[in-house]
Amino acid sequence: MTSFRNLEEAFIRFQFGGKDRLRIYRKLARLQRNRVTMTESLKTMWRHESNEGKKPKRPAAIALDAWRRRVENGKSIGDAMEGWVPESDRTIIRAGEKAGSLPEALDDAIFIHIGQKRIRTALIIGISYPFVIFCALITLLVIVGTNVIPSFSTIVPRERWTGSGAMLAYIADFVEVGLIPSLVGLVVLTFVILWSMPRWTGRARVYADRFPPYALYRLVRGSGFLLSFATMVKSGIKTTEALRIMIRGTSPWMKERLTKALAIMNDGTNIGDALYRSRMEFPDREVVLDLRTYASLDKFDEALTTIGRENLEETVTRIERSSAVMRNVCIGLLAAAFGMIVGGIFSLQSQITSTF
Incomplete structure (x- = not known):
């Protein structure tokens, strides 16, 4: 089961391509310029990418949720992105x-x-x-x-x-x-x-x-x-x-x-x-x-x-x-x-x- 989960996660990360990545970079840069906290920025983008939680399995939504959890545990956004970018x-x-x-x-x-x-x-x-x-x-x-x-x-x-x-x-x-x-x-x-x-x-x-x-x-x-x-x-x-x-x-x-x-x-x-x-x-x-x-x-x-x-x-x-x-x-x-x-x-x- 662990191997299957690892394979599934690897596939999701593969789907999280350059187009999604650049879109998130642009939104995150704009939110940070407006002094929105990192945790709140990630939550806001997750709501948008998941269509208000209706499609949480989208690669970008999964990535943002993973980053948010890591940031809430004390990591910087750069460290939270490990494995995704x-x-x-x-x-x-x-x-x-x-x-x-x-x-x-x-x-x-x-x-x-x-x-x-x-x-x-x-x-x-x-x-x-x-x-x-x-x-x-x-x-x-x-x-x-x-x-x-x-x-x-x-x-x-x-x-x-x-x-x-x-x-x-x-x-x-x-x-x-x-x-x-x-x-x-x-x-x-x-x-x-x-x-x-x-x-x-x-x-x-x-x-x-x-x-x-x-x-x-x-x-x-x-x-x-x-x-x-x-x-x-x-x-x-x-x-x-x-x-x-x-x-x-x-x-x-x-x-x-x-x-x-x-x-x-x-x-x-x-x-x-x-x-x-x-x-x-x-x-x-x-x-x-x-x-x-x-x-x-x-x-x-x-x-x-x-x-x-x-x-x-x-x-x-x-x-x-x-x-x-x-x-x-x-x-x-x-x-x-x-x-x-x-x-x-x-x-x-x-x-x-x-x-x-």
Whole structure:
């Protein structure tokens, strides 16, 4: 029975997604700005989410009820949210509570979520369109290789095909013999690259991060790092402590970069110089130069927030630009293949006409 309850609770927490979370963050921030106590805020939101108690099994209502009980037992809201929201959100919220700026911390958590969602959306759109074109190209080659070309070979033997018509014979041979192994190899290569992105470390990886697709991974992860780091520092967390928090539970790739920077900062170096001296080129060279400029100046937290937000916009723009390049390349390949096939068919028709 205990296992079933744990499974049920895990499923409910899974259903409590980003949309519900952001809605509650916004309401809680507004209530806190109006000086409503935390317990009363949670009770009010529970009544609304449960439709005055008529639907208490809604994930958001269950979450709010769990938070209320924990708060009434003496926990802070940041601690009460454990298990229900991402650890990065809890870190920002707890820091905001300690600094007496909980509404601002909730706003920052919302901004980070929206920013990361924008990046994910840009990535999905950027990858899906070239993927569809690639599938169309493979489908075209299969149709031509299995249906069109064999019908011509029954009229004129392949050995007599010349010019662009001879290229169709190579396409048919590739579809028959090489297509499946090539697709399998491409899938394996894609899996290896995706597996290595968060795991591959070392000096060779630093050089690989300069080129696609690893450069895109560094861009996305670097933007997420800046947003989270800026929010933590703005909430009053020391830069070294913010890095320690972010190191916990992160990927080997990110851990290597943050650990090296932290080791340098332990000697009194600021975050900008530490990232520069680590020679990891993370988040990227321009951002590191900006951090080196502002880290030793007053109001670094404000400058860091500005850098993080500007980098978010730049990241989305770069992803969209890279996606446009990939899309144009795929369209070019599809057009070239279509043109080659059409030219080959006309060439074969001419050979058939001259033969008969």
